[in-house]
Amino acid sequence: MKMLRFRSSSIKSLSQEIKSTIRLLDDTELPCIIQRDTKGQFLIDHVCNHFSLLEKDYFGIRYVDPEKQRHWLEPNKSVVKQMKSQPPYTMCFRVKFYPSEPVKVKEELTRYLLYLQIKRDIFHGRLLCCLSDAAYLGAYTLQAELGDYEPDEHPEGYVSEIKLFPKQTQKLERKMGQIHKNELRGQTAAVAELNLLEKVHTLETYGVDPHPCKDSSGATAFIGFTATGFVVFQGNKRIHLLRWSDVSKLKFDGKTFCAHGVQKEKKIVLTYHTSTPAACKHLWKCGVESQAFYKYAKSSQIKTVSSSNIFFKGRRFRFSGRVAKEVIEASSKIQRTPPEVHRSTLAQSRSYYSLSKQLITNVETTESHLPSPDESEEQSPTSQILPLPSLEHLETGLISNAPQSESRETCESKFENKEEYSEEALTLSELVYNPSASVLPTPVEDGGIDLLFNSHPLGNQRVEGDSYDELDADETALLMAEEEELKEVKQVLNRSFDLLTSNKQLNALAKSFTKLLLVGLGLMLIAFPLLLVLLESDIDASFLREIRQTPEFEQFHYEYYCPLRQWLVCKLHYILDKLGSS
Known part of the structure; x- marks a missing residue:
């Protein structure tokens, strides 16, 4: 494959070429050579040009730093300065913002790339749904990958050879096979993919990149950001939903993340703790970017946001690019002849009936097995084949062992009025929401999610550097938060006053203040x-x-x-x- 070289006008930078590899959604690799001053936008444009992709605002490039913390590549900053590791670099092209209505995605190519991302989300337990919904998702995938059911080509048990779900029962496989055989005949790959997207976008966990956190009691929770708003999952329930229009502020300090908003006409503050400050910062950046993308009508309306208040050191961040409404408007104006979609199906790309025994490694399953974080997210799919993780090891609850009497209409009835979602706890499945540890924004080892917090006991203890206490989700909690901030301000002022009244340090302070004043003038x-x-x-x-x-x-x-x-x-x-x- 031809390597693209991004040249710079600087003679010095021309002699500092850096090899990079971008892993695509179908596990193929796109190599390129960059300069030290090449910005992230060039790499994003390079991948989009490779696909001839116009609706590129839904996508981004992800990488892992030497501390194994995931990040999204920022378009306006140098790639080298962001990576903070030694080349060659390996990055991954992924869906960053999931369209709220896939039917409004104009081009088949864009929908196909989104379909590939959804397949990854399904396999690694990011999506949680009832049995009948899972059966339809699997059947649409079979139709898209294999075409119409043919007895000669698809012998008994063919569904069992395909691992689409982390916990795939015989009951689920029977339902998938029945739907594929009896209901989907005649659907082309493009139609089956669109039907899958239309089905999956109604699920509460659609588009969720689950960030593991702990609440004040030490219980594990997963925070996510969707087109609807800020969501929190515990067990098999969605315990919080704050719509973007009701989220007033997202803040973080150290390992503590706070979401300020309104729920049932009451002001609330939801506070959670992450395992590291880097994980908390990444959580905050994902939140403010998602709110900007989905909430605003125009990108010009978005202002720079700060992670803290004026009295304390914080991070500032500004969203770049177009927002969802602008993307949809631009998509409606596309007039070109649609580009050809080169699908890489299971049957074409690998031994189809060997999938139950082996799986080409991909970003989500291999990051925790990498010999070095510098190799970023995955090994080459052509150079390493790993065994399929056992179901007991994954322990991811995608499907429910729902009773046989449960019908498809029962599951879909939850979503008939999508705009009427309740903020109350919503049961999603009989199984626990527990995504595969290797797909989490903060990678963990084989010990599981709790390993993240073993060296950082949170529970009811206050983490050093945190500036928030755990608050109850009501009006009193907001007042308590404001009181805490006022107390901290008073402490700062008191320390300043003690310093001013100290005879030993008064002269030094006066000299320093004079110098500062002169420099300021x-x-x-x-x-x-x-x-x-x-x-x-x-x-x-x-x-x-x-x-x-x-x-x-x-x-x-x-x-x-x-x-x-x-x-x-x-x-x-x-x-x-x-x-x-x-």
Whole structure:
């Protein structure tokens, strides 16, 4: 395969070529060579150009740092600075934002890539549903991969040779085979894939990338972000759903994550603890990006968000790219001849009937087995074959052993009024929601999810560096949170006062303050004229134009500077009128 080289105008950077590999959704690899200053957007565009993909805003590139923490590649930052590891780099092309309505995805190619992602989610336990729904998902996959049922080509027991689910019972296989044989004949691969997407997008766990956390009692919970909002799962229930319109703020400090919002007309604060600060930061970034993508009508409405308040050190983040509504609008205007979709089916890509004995390694199953985190997410599918993990080891509850009398309509009735979801606990299955440990945003070893927290006991203890206590989900909890912040502010002020009253340190403090004041005045003498040039002059130099076009400068200009200038002009006119009349 031809390697793409991203060249830079810098002579120095040309001599620093870095080999990279991007693993695609069908487990093939796309190699490329980048420079030290190549930004993430170039790699995203490279993959999309490889597919001839236009609806690319749903997708992203994921990588693993040396600490085995997953990240999404940021488009506007250098790839080398983000990876923080030694080349060659290995990254994975994955669905980052799941479309809320797959039927509005315009092109068959985009739907096929989304279908490949859903297959991964199903196999690794991210999706939880009742038995009848699982049977239809499996049957649609059989139709898409194998075509119409033919007795000569599909002998008895052919379904058992295909491992689509982490816990695949004979009852489920019988239902899958019956639906494939009797109900789906004549559906093309594209139609079967679309039907699967239409079915799966009604599930409560559709699009959930489960982040393992602990609540105040030490119980494991999974946090996710969907097109609907912020969700929390415990056991086999969805215990919280905060719609994006009801989420007022997402914050993190150390290992503590807080979601502020409104539920049943009451202000609530949901607080959870992660295993590491890096995991908490990743959780927060995923949350603010998802809220921006799904909530806003235009990307221009999105402002830079901060992870903390003004008194404490925090992280700032700004969403880049188009939001969901803009993507759908752009998709509706696509007029080109659809590109050819090159499907890699089970029968074409590998020995179909050997799947029960072996599985080509992929990102989710192999990360915990990697000899080095530098190899990122997976080994080459052509160089290593791993045995299929045992069901007892996976212990992932995708399907329910529901009674035989349960019908498809019973499961679908939960979703007839999708806009009427209840915030109450919703039972999803008879089995526990427990995704395969190797697919979690914070990778864990074979010991299981609890291993994440063994060295970080949370329970009822307060983690060092956390600035929030566990709060009850009612109005009192919000007041308690505000009181905690006020207490911390008072502590900071008290320490400052004690420092000022200390005779030994007073002189040193005065000198430091004087130096700081002089430096500040010097910077103001330089910055103030430059600011006036930016705001008031018509000079169209390239570096000034770039500064004026940044979102932060535009926000400052329109939201702060223009109102202030108008107020000053009004006051000046008022004073002049008074002086003239006297």
